[in-house]
Amino acid sequence: MATAYASVVSLIQLIEEQIPIYIARRPTIFSEKQLGEIKSLKQKAYFIQAYLEGHSLGDSNEADDLKRRIVDASYAAADIIELHIVNDIKASLPTQYFKKIIKSLIQVLLHDHEKKTLLNVSQVIQKVIQDMDSIMTDIEGVRPNDLTPEMIEIEDLQPNNLTPVHSFRPHPSMIDHDTMVGFDDRLTQIMEKLTRQQPTLQIIPIIGMGGIGKTTLAQNVYSNSLIMSCFDIRGWVTVSQVYNIEQILLGLLSKLGFSEQGNREYHHLGTILHQHLLGRMYLIIVDDLWNIEAWDKLKLFLPNTKGSRIIVTTRLKEVANYVGSCNLHEINLLDEKKSWSLLCQRTFGQESCPRPELEEVGRKIAKSCQGLPLSIVVIGGLLVNSKMTLDSWNYVAVNVNKIISSEDSDCLDILLLSYKHLPIHLQPCFLYMGVFSEDHTIRVSELINLWVAEGFLKPNKLKTLEEVAEGYLNDLNERHLIMITKWGSLGTMKTCNIHDLLRDMCLREAHREKFILVNKGYKLQDSSQFITEHRIAIDGTFRHDFRPTLLVRSLICEHQYESFDDPNFKLLRVLYVLNAFSEKKFDSNLINLRFMRLSTEPSHAIYLEHRLWNLQTLVFDFFYTDKLTLQIWKMPQLRHLICKTTYIYIPDPQRGRIDDPVLENLQTLTGISNFKFTEEVVRRIPNVKKIEIYCRLNSRETRSHYYLNNIGRLHKLQSLTLLFNCDCGREFVQNCVFPHSLKKLKVLETCDLEDLIPRIGWLPHLEKLELSSVSYKEKEWNSVEGNFPRLKILKLNTIHGLSYWNVESAHFPLLEHIYFTNLCSLKEIPSDIGEIETLQSITLSRCPTSLIDSAKNILKEQLSNGNEGFRLVVDRRPIEYPPFTIED
Helix, strand or coil: CHHHHHHHHHHHHHHHHHHHHHHHHCCCCCCHHHHHHHHHHHHHHHHHHHHHHHCCCCCCHHHHHHHHHHHHHHHHHHHHHHHHHHHHHHCCCCHHHHHHHHHHHHHHHCCCCCCCCCCCHHHHHHHHHHHHHHHHHHHHCCCHHHCCHHHHCHHHCCCCCCCCCCCCECCCCCCCHHHHCCCHHHHHHHHHHHHCCCCCCEEEEEECCCCCCHHHHHHHHHCCHHHHHHCCEEEEEEEECCCCHHHHHHHHHHHCCCCCCCCCCHHHHHHHHHHHHCCCCEEEEEEEECCHHHHHHHHCCCCCCCCCEEEEEECCHHHHHHHHHHHCEECCCCCHHHHHHHHHHHHHCCCCCCCHHHHHHHHHHHHHCCCCHHHHHHHHHHHHCCCCCHHHHHHHHHCHHHHHCCCCCCHHHHHHHHHHCCCCCCHHHHHHHHHCCCCCCEEHHHHHHHHHHHCCCCCECCECHHHHHHHHHHHHHHCCCCEEEEECCCCCEEEEECCHHHHHHHHHHHHHCCCCEECCCCCCCCHHHHCCCCEEEECCCCCCCCCCCCCCCEEEEEEECCCCCCHHHHHCCEEEEEECCCCCCEEECCCCCCEEEEEECCCCCEEECCCCCCCCEEEEEECCCCCEECCHHHCCCCCEEEECCCCEECCCCCCCCCCCCCCCCCCEEEEEECCCCCHHHHHHCCCCCEEEEEECCCCCCCHHHHCHHHHHHCCCCCEEEEEECCCCHHHHHHCCCCCCCCCEEEEECCCEHHHHHHHHCCCCCCCEEEEEEEECCCCEEECCCCCCCCCCEEEEEEEECCCEEECCHHHCCCCCEEEEECCCCCCCCCHHHHHCCCCCEEEEECCCHHHHHHHHHHHHHHHHCCCCCCEEEEECCCCCCCCCCCCC
């Protein structure tokens, strides 16, 4: 289903976003007839998209066939349109080759094997329209002639809710209590909540990913002898994804010892349940709750009896918060110590290993389970029945993931429930997580940019695509399908990863749905197996020669790849290559490319042609870039230009060129050397949000050449990093104007704080300030009331000459975190800093003893005021001056 939805959404984006770009540059690229056919395609694609958003097609053979037809028709439409564009613009494909490609396209995607093959674009589009008409008839009984533009407006399409299928599971059998190893604290906390006297009904949600032990924890509570004696009546009901409220009520009544043989209507059963519980102190476990509606229907008949308790287990944070956020218990993955204890308990019946020769490999096995109790229990069950020899345990250690995800294990099926319950718009984004290798730390910004380039995201008129993607990622996090591993200092998501078992499930489903082909986990012998794939991810273990087919739209490659001149690359959208070339010149001419990341050390010049009209994200990991030249002013769709390891040069735009576009989508511009903020440049990047530049004067320039006063005209700018060379920092700062919108400011290398502070203290939205290798000639910084009204994070690194800081708590009313590094001359941190109510931490690195002592006094004051969460972190390494490096 994910592939069907992604292919339709991507087709709509191609028609609505990309085609107008080509038409603007080449008005005759499509005939009037072709434009009419494309409009008809869009209408039908909108209808199918809305249908998929409101209906589950299931997993029957008929449903699988329907999904395949949607995928093939959508891909064929996008492929033939883009092929036509490339051929028209480049005129580089010989006629016979062009016809051969179309013939292959028809046979592979539209399954037309007739001798008389369709050869022109209109014929192919008409064939796709016929297929979509057939699809629409099958899914809704809609006749093609009945379809009008008014029916296609998404806002007007109200998807029908599926009638829930009855699914009631009885109370699962209790499992051994030793599986509670690692959750003893949680068990104690919940027991206290259950037995504590409260005047009203208390609801306790337990939340966590599939297989983490929510149900086991609830079972241990439910069967505890103390709990059994505390409540007059107990009941257990499992709701599951697809539910029937009548069956749930019947099951719960049965558990409570009441049998209803007559009327089984919802309100009648609910009334009996309410009467049965009224006036009695009860405990009810509602296990595996996925749906708020199901809870509302059930809770309606649960009386608010004093002392009664309800425990709800769920994988969804939205459901847990709705049910009862005050008493929420979130179950996290086990650490290595608890994982080892649980494995020992399952294998030896005790929380330690009685066989010393097996302990080292056993700890390795436990670590490989990555803290998921479900995995540990499965592996423990295998070990307890295996030969207790070092060889057999070594075999398990090497094959942990293979064993857990095998056909004989139910682990992946348990986790699959979380994927099946995802809204359709989240499914492609989740399956895409499988392209990243195991244990890979995924940068959130890069993942989002890939999603945007792939066309998975449904546009929202009130949000950018990046903001839409952030919402999707947050949803996946709250459903415990991905984990946010690093948060930014201002609360933004920085990095994430996915549990190996969930990744294996991703790969299995992605392979089954033909969503993306990842060679790891599948024995691919040669590139012929890639022939019908649109997305391919190749890791470093693939050693065969690989040439893409025309159908490839995304190539994510970890090993060396050089064939960028391959004609089959003309339609590529995503190119992510970590070892792009060795001794080869790279001349890109990829008209449809939307995302490109190249990571290598190039030895020849790199040129990016101006026909990269669709390029949205360009990322370089280069260590040698003197010959890299970028013409970004010819890339109208550019959203992010990122150079991670060094600084690159961008030529100035030619002033007054009417055909050069304004880069309205540009948001990120980092790793740029000597970037000049002329009026022409500022006019062309009106919506930029993040800039990182290196300013270095040469003998022919002065500070005025950089026009830093024009930065203040960038009214959407939120993050600015300025790195000056040591000879001219002060001149730059004196000429700089900062916009009101700025939230983060980082100034590196020589400049004077006397010049900078008055220019930035009044910024109304500044939340993070980082200063490094700057000087303060007056030696005494006197803070001013009204300055830095929103500042939360202050980082000072190697501030030369600063000896005294005079400040009152009112001067930094919202300050939360202070980081001081190499502040050799500063005598102390003012005691008034300790009176700031919002202060949460002070971190000192390579600072003198007097500074550390003053920080300890602040710690004592914070603790005495009841701020037990306040942290003081001290790095006692000797004071030194290491070379400064820019954080990624």
